[in-house]
Amino acid sequence: xxxxxxxxxxxxxxxxxxxxxxxxxxxxxxxxxxxxxxxxxxxxxxxxxxxxxxxxxxxxxxxxxxxxxxxxxxxxxxxxxxxxxxxxxxxxxxxxxxxxxxxxxxxxxxx
Numbered sequence: 001x002x003x004x005x006x007x008x009x010x011x012x013x014x015x016x017x018x019x020x021x022x023x024x025x026x027x028x029x030x031x032x033x034x035x036x037x038x039x040x041x042x043x044x045x046x047x048x049x050x051x052x053x054x055x056x057x058x059x060x061x062x063x064x065x066x067x068x069x070x071x072x073x074x075x076x077x078x079x080x081x082x083x084x085x086x087x088x089x090x091x092x093x094x095x096x097x098x099x100x101x102x103x104x105x106x107x108x109x110x111x
Contacts, residue, residue, distance in 0.1 A: 005038060029052045
């Protein structure tokens with residue numbers, strides 16, 4: 001929308017068109033004016049997850065906003081950090097259920 005809020009009606013249409021698949025709201029979330037308020041709208045719409053960099057260029061830069069969003073989500077939506085996550089910094093996101101990364105620099109050694 002012009003006011004940098006989520007277009008609820010269009011998002012409802014997209015959710016319906018995607019059924020029975022899970023719905024991930026992608027990084028358009030990074031330009032909303034009020035992320036905490038918009039997160040509530042996504043929960044109300046029944047969206048499973050939101051992919052976000054925490055309104056910054058990279059998720060590591062937006063880590064504080066990401067943590068705040070996750071805390072406010074009350075486990076009703078998955079906050080999935082994405083953008084710039086690498087094998088060198090992925091551990092900074094250990095409190096998140098899911099992360100998104102291309103890992104162009106190689107995969108991390110887990111375990």
